[in-house]
Amino acid sequence: MAEEYGIYIGGEWVESSAEELFDVVNPANGQTLARFPQGTREDVQRALEAAKAAFPQWKSTPPAKRGEVLLRAGQILREKKDDLGKLLARENGKVLAEARGEVQEAIDFFEYIAGEGRRLLGETVATELPDKFAMTVRVPVGIAGLITPWNFPIAIPSWKIGAAAVSGCTAVFKPATGTPILGAKLVSVLEEAGLPPGVLNMVTGAGSVVGDEIINSPLIRVISFTGGVDTGRVVYGCGASRLARVGLELGGKNPIILMDDADQDLALEGVLFAAFGTAGQRCTACSRVIIHKKIYDEFLDDLVEETEALKVGDPLDPSVDVGPVKGREQEEKILRYIEIGKEEGARLRCGGEKLTGNGYDLGTFIRPTIFEGKPEMRIAKEEIFGPVLTILEAKNYQEAVEIANDVEYGLSSSLYTQNVNLAFRAIQDIEAGITYINAPTIGAEVQLPFGGVKSTGTGAREAGTTAIEEFTEIKSVYVDYSGRLQKAQIEE
């Protein structure tokens, strides 16, 4: 039986004013896992009122106390990791090892960000006048609107909720309609951990209704959004029109560059994991491999052979390497791009079709696909967000970097080489928020900032030491203990 959920407002699961529910479907077999309300604008208004009512108390709660709640949330997640990992694999379709890894990422982040409650660092700064003291303190921005995608249904909400909460913000959270179950489970974990009513509220439903109401509300002072570039533009525009703070984490077209001295076995493993892990549906997934001409044929032949050997199937089966893509819409979009690649004259080396028969038709499975392409092709420039990899040839390092940078995006990137000078040069030359050396484009750790350049995003980096920047304002404070009027900058 598919479980039916409500919306979470003011510390309680309540009924939505919506008449309609939507189904959350397992992409491996088409079964309905749960039903959620198709939330309304009125639901969002109720959530906003609850967040507003909770703000003064939460803002004045000592940050260390706020952090303690988050630490407990991390501990509860740890206890529930097995169950949540399995549920995530069913809801999202990523294979169990990766699903468990995602839950671990949420645990890691809560444990990390809890400590921020004992820092929230400001600065003391010298002043130009005697008997005067100057410092900066951090204050919460206000009510946050948190909007998340379906591809990381617990990790991304954890980043946003954890950073907002430790900073003293209250929030209205809208998970993606494809994967709200893990979002709802996370909300319940935070409730169990002792998060006071109203600090976090969750409304499910369409982006065009629930999301739209959140981003347009004058009560929302900061919008933290992760999703596609087109939606990101709309969100940015709304925030700009009323001068709200906006953090955007958007798409990618992440390259791995292989130099002629690369450890090819290591690179092969890395490319397979980065391109086809989570069926290529990670924002940091590798979708372009740029290979030095000297090793091009040799490496590509091996890569095609290994890709053809990947087992595609039920994400709960531990022998499976690649799960389904997330639903019919994703499937159609990816298959369309495969057609575009063929029409553009790219050479299809493997895959290129959906899997049928043997129960595959119940779900949405696409064979891992490799094209040999040219840098100007759409399949080499646009985010496909599926198990489709484009291979490009470069005559030297310079050309490889030019190809890597010649896209709209700049999230993750990687270079395989034994040449330490080149490695350090690439760190400077590649336009991206993240660069790996001799490691694939995926695998970010929570204690480092995460985000990208160019159309990949704007605003403060999530996670790491910068996580709180999105949700705190810096206030400058001057304390004059001279007992007389002192005038800065003015000569007496």
Ligand code: NAD
């Ligand atoms: P999407 O943009 O379709 O949806 C993201 C969220 O926005 C969903 O909750 C959706 O309901 C909501 N939304 C849709 N229209 C809206 C509107 N008009 N107003 C407000 N909210 C609205 O993205 P998706 O398909 O769920 O996710 C895939 C995309 O996310 C990919 O482009 C991927 O690269 C990106 N992504 C980026 C990162 C990153 O950190 N850079 C991480 C994960 C995913």
